[in-house]
Amino acid sequence: MNLISFSAENIAKTFNRRKIFNDISFTMKEFNSLAITGRNGSGKSTLLKILAGVLSPTKGEMNLVIEGRVIKKEEYFVHLGLVSPYLQLYDEFTGWENLDFFRKVRGLDTADEYLAELLSRVNLSDRKNDFVRTYSSGMKQRLKYAFALIHRPVILLLDEPTSNLDDEGIATVYQIMEEQKKSGILIVATNDKEDITMCEYVIDLNIQTLKKGEK
Numbered sequence: 645m646n647l648i649s650f651s652a653e654n655i656a657k658t659f660n661r662r663k664i665f666n667d668i669s670f671t672m673k674e675f676n677s678l679a680i681t682g683r684n685g686s687g688k689s690t691l692l693k694i695l696a697g698v699l700s701p702t703k704g705e706m707n708l709v710i711e712g713r714v715i716k717k718e719e720y721f722v723h724l725g726l727v728s729p730y731l732q733l734y735d736e737f738t739g740w741e742n743l744d745f746f747r748k749v750r751g752l753d754t755a756d757e758y759l760a761e762l763l764s765r766v767n768l769s770d771r772k773n774d775f776v777r778t779y780s781s782g783m784k785q786r787l788k789y790a791f792a793l794i795h796r797p798v799i800l801l802l803d804e805p806t807s808n809l810d811d812e813g814i815a816t817v818y819q820i821m822e823e824q825k826k827s828g829i830l831i832v833a834t835n836d837k838e839d840i841t842m843c844e845y846v847i848d849l850n851i852q853t854l855k856k857g858e859k
């Protein structure tokens with residue numbers, strides 16, 4: 645039996661009669677990775693939001709099965725982690741408080757030690773008690789990674805994973821991506837060549853086809 649199966653069947657999205665994409669289909673199993681590419685405005689971020697369950701498709705279905713159990717749409721958030729420019733952090737909370745708040749709202753029993761470990765991984769330990777409004781954009785991006793990983797998601801969805809990051813931040817993100825490929829499914833919306841080569845499959849939204857990556 646497969647441990648994880650995440651499939652999209654003929655997903656389409658239309659905004660105010662403007663057709664963004666049509667008939668996106670794929671099935672990802674555990675340890676698979678998928679890059680979603682396409683021109684600016686081709687719908688990469690939109691597709692990622694649909695996959696994350698935060699936006700409804702105009703047409704089509706998604707199906708998430710974990711260890712034989714079909715996961716309801718309302719429960720996707722338990723299994724998915726999303727890092728996106730659209731994600732808002734709480735500016736008037738510190739980095740630590742943001743993570744702590746998320747943990748409490750979600751009713752997670754994540755230990756303080758794990759939160760501290762995540763902050764250390766993204767190199768924010770020494771700024772964890774500063775308000776997020778005082779962070780640089782790269783620091784906010786790093787905090788989003790800690791945020792997305794708190795509940796050890798089975799599927800990690802990343803929108804422009806390396807935007808705003810310095811070399812060290814990019815190296816950390818690549819490490820997170822590699823680890824995700826060993827523990828679950830990784831889906832990345834990007835046009836960055838290096839991000840794309842890290843993925844096994846590629847969907848180009850301009851031609852709407854799924855193909856095996858070139859590595």
Ligand SMILES: Nc1ncnc2c1ncn2[C@@H]1O[C@H](COP(=O)(O)OP(=O)(O)OP(=O)(O)O)[C@@H](O)[C@H]1O
Binds near residue numbers: 659682683687689
């Ligand atoms: N809430 C919305 N209402 C109306 N149109 C929208 C909305 N969100 C996105 N769009 C439109 O959908 C299209 C796809 O946008 P999206 O942000 O998904 O593209 P993208 O591929 O992520 O682009 P980029 O490479 O610039 O990040 C664009 O034409 C955009 O204007």
Ligand SMILES: [Mg+2]
Binds near residue numbers: 688689690803
């Ligand atoms: Mg985008």
